[in-house]
Every structure is written in structure tokens, then in C-alpha cells.
Amino acid sequence: MSGRTHARVCPERTCVGCRERAAKTELLRTVEIEGECVPDPRGTLPGRGAYVHPALVCLDQAVRRRAFPRALRVPGPLDVMALRRYVEQAQGC
Numbered sequence: 001m002s003g004r005t006h007a008r009v010c011p012e013r014t015c016v017g018c019r020e021r022a023a024k025t026e027l028l029r030t031v032e033i034e035g036e037c038v039p040d041p042r043g044t045l046p047g048r049g050a051y052v053h054p055a056l057v058c059l060d061q062a063v064r065r066r067a068f069p070r071a072l073r074v075p076g077p078l079d080v081m082a083l084r085r086y087v088e089q090a091q092g093c
Helices: 056-064 067-072 081-091
Strands: 012-014 021-023 028-033 036-039 049-052
Touching (some): 028 081, 036 081
Antiparallel strands (some): 012 021
């Protein structure tokens, strides 16, 4: 026996809002485009990404702690209105 398991390992990422680790598929990738933090649900936009749970609680925590500019390595604040609209729409608010 080699000790290897046959189960597929899914990649994990850390939510910048609540700082909990979760499967990459459970989190929403965000990227910075022209000073705006935009959602990237398919994960195909170019650039550095930050991951957040698609919940307003985690989004508010990330904004309050200024986690998006730090995670995306950009100077200054980012506009998160497009991201907030996407999360609200996903939650059905």
C-alpha cells in the first residue's frame, strides 16, 4: 500500500471577510478592474483574485477591515458596489 487515497482533493481558499477556509467552489472570486472590485464567478478574469463567501456578512466584514485592497495588492480604497449588487442578487434580497 502506498498510502494514497483515491478521493479527489478540492482546492481551498480563505475568505477575506470571515477568514475561514472553504472549498474554492463555495467562494466567489473577485478581481480589481479600474479601481473597482468586480465579481468573477467563472474565475476567468485576468489579474490577482481575492475570495469571499457570497454573503453580505462576509462582504461587510471584508470592507470594514479593508481586506480587498490588501488582498488584491492595490493602493487606496476600491469601489465594491458592483460586488454588493451581485451578492444581493445571488441571495435574493
